[in-house]
Amino acid sequence: MTDSELDKFGIFKKSDAPRDNSIGIVIGGSLSKGLDVRLDFGDVEHGVPAGKIIEDMAVGKYVVIGGKSKKFFAIVTDISLDSNNPDLPKAPPDPDDTFTADVYGSSIAFGRLQVSPMLLMDEESKEPRPVKTIPAHFSKVYEATPQDVNLVFGQEDASHWHIGSPLDMEGVKVNLDLKRFVERSSGVFGKSGTGKSFITRTILAGIIKAQSAVNLIFDMHNDYGWAVRDEHGREYKGLRQLFTSGVQVITLDPETSRHRGSKVDGTLQIGLDQIEPEDVEMLAGVFGLSDVQVGALYYLRRKLGKQWIAQLLDEHDTAAVDELEEAEKVQKGTLRAIQRKFEMFRPDRMGFIRNGMPPDDMVDYIFNALNRGTNIVLEFGVYGNTLAAYVLVANFLTRRIHAKYVDKKNKAAGQVGEEPKPLVITIEEAHKFLDPDIAQHTIFGNIARELRKYNVTLLIVDQRPSGIDDEVMSQIGTRVTCLLDNEADIKAVFSGVSGAGQLREVLARLDTQQQALILGHAVPMPVVVKTRDYDEKLYEAVVDSVGTSRKHAERKKAIDGEE
Amino acid sequence: MNEMNIGRLLRSATTGYVFGCSVPEPEVPHFGMFVKAPAQRGQSEVVGLIYNIAIEDDLFVRQMAATPNLSETYIQDQRANRQVPIEVSVLCVGYRNGGQYAHALPPQPPITLDWINTCADAEVRDFTQRHDYLQLILDAPDAPADELIVAALQRAVESRPPEDRERYRREAGRELAKLLSRDLPRLQRLLKRLAP
Numbered sequence: 001m002t003d004s005e006l007d008k009f010g011i012f013k014k015s016d017a018p019r020d021n022s023i024g025i026v027i028g029g030s031l032s033k034g035l036d037v038r039l040d041f042g043d044v045e046h047g048v049p050a051g052k053i054i055e056d057m058a059v060g061k062y063v064v065i066g067g068k069s070k071k072f073f074a075i076v077t078d079i080s081l082d083s084n085n086p087d088l089p090k091a092p093p094d095p096d097d098t099f100t101a102d103v104y105g106s107s108i109a110f111g112r113l114q115v116s117p118m119l120l121m122d123e124e125s126k127e128p129r130p131v132k133t134i135p136a137h138f139s140k141v142y143e144a145t146p147q148d149v150n151l152v153f154g155q156e157d158a159s160h161w162h163i164g165s166p167l168d169m170e171g172v173k174v175n176l177d178l179k180r181f182v183e184r185s186s187g188v189f190g191k192s193g194t195g196k197s198f199i200t201r202t203i204l205a206g207i208i209k210a211q212s213a214v215n216l217i218f219d220m221h222n223d224y225g226w227a228v229r230d231e232h233g234r235e236y237k238g239l240r241q242l243f244t245s246g247v248q249v250i251t252l253d254p255e256t257s258r259h260r261g262s263k264v265d266g267t268l269q270i271g272l273d274q275i276e277p278e279d280v281e282m283l284a285g286v287f288g289l290s291d292v293q294v295g296a297l298y299y300l301r302r303k304l305g306k307q308w309i310a311q312l313l314d315e316h317d318t319a320a321v322d323e324l325e326e327a328e329k330v331q332k333g334t335l336r337a338i339q340r341k342f343e344m345f346r347p348d349r350m351g352f353i354r355n356g357m358p359p360d361d362m363v364d365y366i367f368n369a370l371n372r373g374t375n376i377v378l379e380f381g382v383y384g385n386t387l388a389a390y391v392l393v394a395n396f397l398t399r400r401i402h403a404k405y406v407d408k409k410n411k412a413a414g415q416v417g418e419e420p421k422p423l424v425i426t427i428e429e430a431h432k433f434l435d436p437d438i439a440q441h442t443i444f445g446n447i448a449r450e451l452r453k454y455n456v457t458l459l460i461v462d463q464r465p466s467g468i469d470d471e472v473m474s475q476i477g478t479r480v481t482c483l484l485d486n487e488a489d490i491k492a493v494f495s496g497v498s499g500a501g502q503l504r505e506v507l508a509r510l511d512t513q514q515q516a517l518i519l520g521h522a523v524p525m526p527v528v529v530k531t532r533d534y535d536e537k538l539y540e541a542v543v544d545s546v547g548t549s550r551k552h553a554e555r556k557k558a559i560d561g562e563e
Numbered sequence: 564m565n566e567m568n569i570g571r572l573l574r575s576a577t578t579g580y581v582f583g584c585s586v587p588e589p590e591v592p593h594f595g596m597f598v599k600a601p602a603q604r605g606q607s608e609v610v611g612l613i614y615n616i617a618i619e620d621d622l623f624v625r626q627m628a629a630t631p632n633l634s635e636t637y638i639q640d641q642r643a644n645r646q647v648p649i650e651v652s653v654l655c656v657g658y659r660n661g662g663q664y665a666h667a668l669p670p671q672p673p674i675t676l677d678w679i680n681t682c683a684d685a686e687v688r689d690f691t692q693r694h695d696y697l698q699l700i701l702d703a704p705d706a707p708a709d710e711l712i713v714a715a716l717q718r719a720v721e722s723r724p725p726e727d728r729e730r731y732r733r734e735a736g737r738e739l740a741k742l743l744s745r746d747l748p749r750l751q752r753l754l755k756r757l758a759p
Contacts, residue, residue, distance in 0.1 A: 041737075044730075044733060045730060084744040084745075085744050085745060085747055087747055088747065091747045091748065091751070093751065093754075097754075097755070097758065099732070099733075099736065099754060099757075099758040099759065100736075100751060100754045100755065100758065102733065102736075103733065103736035103737055103739075103740050103754055104740065106733075106737055107736075107737040107738075107740035107741055107744070108740050108744050
């Protein structure tokens with residue numbers, strides 16, 4: 001028989017069919033601890049050198065597992081090296097012997113993944129559901145395709161805001177369900193310089209665009225209202241520039257705002273007579289007030305009346321204070337300490353504080369604006385550097401606006417008014433407000449705990465989540481977390497999240513910028529995103545929607561008028 | 564290499580056979596060569612690997628070996644007209660039936676005095692597309708398995724066009740690694756010899 005005659009048999013010829021995109025098989029694991037996946041060996045013939053599959057993996061990537069009757073979506077939480085022979089580490093191939101190394105890498109040494117299954121789909125379900133089971137042994141594992149990701153995160157629409165793309169999937173959109181995002185308090189966490197402000201601004205732009213809630217933003221570092229520059233000097237538009245009509249900037253420091261070229265719609269002034277002991281109580285930590293001193297505040301307010309702070313600060317007419325001292329209702333030391341600490345409230349120290357009452361009641365103004373659907377950015381100017389000023393103002397306004405929301409909501413329940421518009425209050429340095437020692441008593445602690453009972457939720461922006469009360473953290477619905485490397489902070493971010501242990505590694509490996517792990521109420525499953533660029537494209541997306549919504553409103557008005 | 568007769572079968576069993584031939588040519592038969600023998604009255608062909616070539620003495624050789632001043636003519640005559648054939652042992656590694664190769668022991672061994680042929684390059688290529696026969700070599704009690712594997716794989720590589728050889732070496736290496744993953748020193752020795 002000749003060669004050519006034999007060749008035509010083609011017996012035993014290997015299939016030349018291209019590889020499917022499977023990367024491995026499930027070999028074990030559990031629902032609680034995650035699944036063990038053995039990665040495939042390299043296959044040079046199909047363009048996959050030994051080790052490439054391992055190196056192409058990344059914690060936070062998505063994989064899809066094709067079970068027997070269900071399809072599972074999972075997230076990679078750990079990657080490790082393994083081999084068929086436990087002695088391999090003791091007898092590795094000679095590094096110069098590429099042939100042996102290549103053979104080992106494609107037959108004995110392999111990679112292992114730890115993946116955490118999150119969602120599943122079966123033939124009956126149209127959209128993914130949370131997992132309650134796991135795929136069978138030897139189910140094939142694939143890298144998630146853009147179609148898979150779209151299936152999970154849906155399309156961008158009026159209430160789904162494009163926040164970024166999954167790792168290595170440029171062009172695929174991860175969308176945040178804004179309706180769900182504002183339903184509960186949310187958090188943006190991350191070390192300094194990891195891009196918290198940019199992500200927060202992107203989210204806020206989405207909320208304003210979708211009109212899923214109105215925002216009251218306590219803008220400590222002047223990041224949100226008007227233009228802001230990054231460390232390379234590039235300028236980015238603030239919310240006031242993006243939404244010319246839907247956002248107002250109120251400043252505490254008109255001079256700085258003028259110097260920065262910010263357009264300002266109002267100035268907030270707080271009268272000494274407006275300040276209540278509850279407003280000061282939260283400053284206990286900042287001022288170093290003891291429990292006794294805090295208790296004395298209420299007594300002083302009761303005895304001295306509305307002008308209690310003014311009287312305590314008055315150096316000329318000290319009769320009322322002297323009387324208290326003589327009556328020994330308040331210890332002299334306590335009184336002097338309070339007076340000393342209240343020096344901060346002098347108008348020359350905090351320029352936004354004035355004696356008596358301010359000319360305009362900005363609380364009413366802000367509340368009415370919010371109810372009209374106007375978002376408020378409160379710019380602190382130079383007072384952003386004074387923590388006491390930030391805490392005082394945030395607490396002062398939030399207490400009063402929350403009280404008005406409660407009132408309005410109760411009236412709506414009694415059908416004597418409209419429901420107040422859902423409100424999201426953005427606070428930075430949130431651990432100063434939600435410290436375990438004070439969170440039980442403060443307005444912010446209450447808001448976080450009561451969920452959306454009164455249509456008010458928080459968006460807390462913080463770099464030390466470990467400083468926030470556990471109970472509050474466990475109520476946070478959606479967590480957007482940039483890089484954190486402190487163990488306590490990582491632990492805090494995952495408090496109240498089931499199966500969080502597996503995600504720790506993902507969080508600790510984020511890039512230092514423009515990457516975030518999003519988990520919770522507003523996303524169907526945890527996702528690591530390369531956050532969307534805050535650039536012209538985003539401006540256009542926002543302008544389009546504003547234009548459209550304005551046109552829509554005009555059209556509706558015209559139709560209503562015709563009727 | 565083309566197919567050629569190289570001897571006749573002396574004795575056989577399911578796991579191997581021995582054929583006899585006269586004084587070997589420089590090229591054939593040699594260790595690690597793929598050979599085939601008819602079986603089942605020509606229905607199948609038993610494929611084997613030569614793993615031993617034994618040249619036994621006889622009475623004449625013994626006498627001649629002790630003879631002083633032995634002439635070259637006698638030596639050549641003795642070699643050409645040997646009383647006892649040269650015995651070549653073959654390990655069965657598969658068979659072909661109806662055009663299909665199987666890497667398994669044959670249903671029947673070949674019969675005495677059947678012609679033994681070398682396998683042509685195309686046959687070697689087809690037979691070695693898969694590597695299951697390597698397990699039969701590893702399991703052989705009498706054959707020097709490692710040497711035989713290296714020789715057989717070298718022959719399989721040579722039967723392929725140059726552009727296909729590297730890929731084949733890698734595939735064969737991977738198969739060996741699967742079979743010998745528990746014996747790394749042995750595997751490493753084999754791979755070193757298989758490397759280009």
